[in-house]
């Protein structure tokens with residue numbers, strides 16, 4: 001009986017303590033403890049080859065796998081996962097990411113005793129080199145997952161975003177020279193409410209792809225020209241033709257080096273024109289105002305979630321539209337990007353669906369719509385037996 005009474009007393013105290021708990025309780029009051037009570041930020045990583053379900057064709061390249069590096073940061077018994085996904089055009093490799101992460105371990109992490117100062121940690125990570133944006137993102141994403149796990153909250157909630165406003169994800173129907181193959185892909189994409197098509201080829205092929213889809217589906221389409229159109233007059237003619245076929249938006253109509261031509265197109269276009277290859281990071285956005293209607297944020301280009309959040313704010317302040325996209329990524333980076341998705345006009349977060357060997361469960365699509373669950377961090381669960389990290 002006494003034991004039970006003591007238990008209830010203790011339990012009551014514990015409940016009261018939990019109610020008064022605040023993040024700063026993670027540190028005690030002594031100066032040494034404020035620095036993290038001797039806990040160390042530990043970064044590990046593992047190379048991983050993402051296998052695509054289909055050969056992926058875009059203007060200028062074709063591939064069947066994507067090199068990925070999975071990262072994990074631990075602190076005080078908690079862990080967070082991150083990822084660098086590297087399509088060839090980013091210019092990063094598993095070897096370059098491994099080298100970069102060694103520098104993070106040697107030169108950055110020893111200066112920080114806790115993961116909460118993401119802003120300062122990422123400033124220091126960013127200073128290590130001018131590029132390596134995917135490698136940087138792999139640190140940023142792991143830090144966000146870790147901090148969310150420690151706080152016991154998802155990032156969409158800590159940022160104050162409404163999980164009921166999430167968009168449908170675009171799903172890409174890849175180019176194929178065979179009508180039969182394209183028709184198969186259209187059927188496999190029957191669940192999607194927003195089709196994405198990669199154009200920027202010859203006019204005949206571009207129109208064939210749209211006509212094949214429109215023969216079977218009237219679902220809204222977004223088009224990504226991937227810098228493929230060479231002439232602004234051709235581009236604006238194509239955009240007019242697309243606008244008559246329930247296309248909602250066109251991404252990167254021409255080369256990022258032809259900003260004046262793109263501005264000319266945007267001025268005349270009946271559809272929003274979004275910057276992808278032209279927009280890597282926060283500092284690019286101001287120069288794109290006027291030339292594009294909006295920007296496509298991708299974590300692998302912009303060094304991760306903290307800068308993506310800043311890009312969203314700046315683009316909105318400049319009255320620009322915002323979408324969030326991805327590379328071929330596992331559920332780690334897709335779930336990270338999904339945290340921002342409710343603030344986006346469009347979300348193109350199908351990367352994990354294109355992978356045959358996703359190593360995590362994370363953000364789920366329900367009837368093609370991005371869903372944000374009330375789970376800590378990025379809401380990840382590791383699938384057994386795929387990676388050892």
Ligand code: MG
Pocket residue numbers: 224226251252276277296
């Ligand atoms: Mg694109």
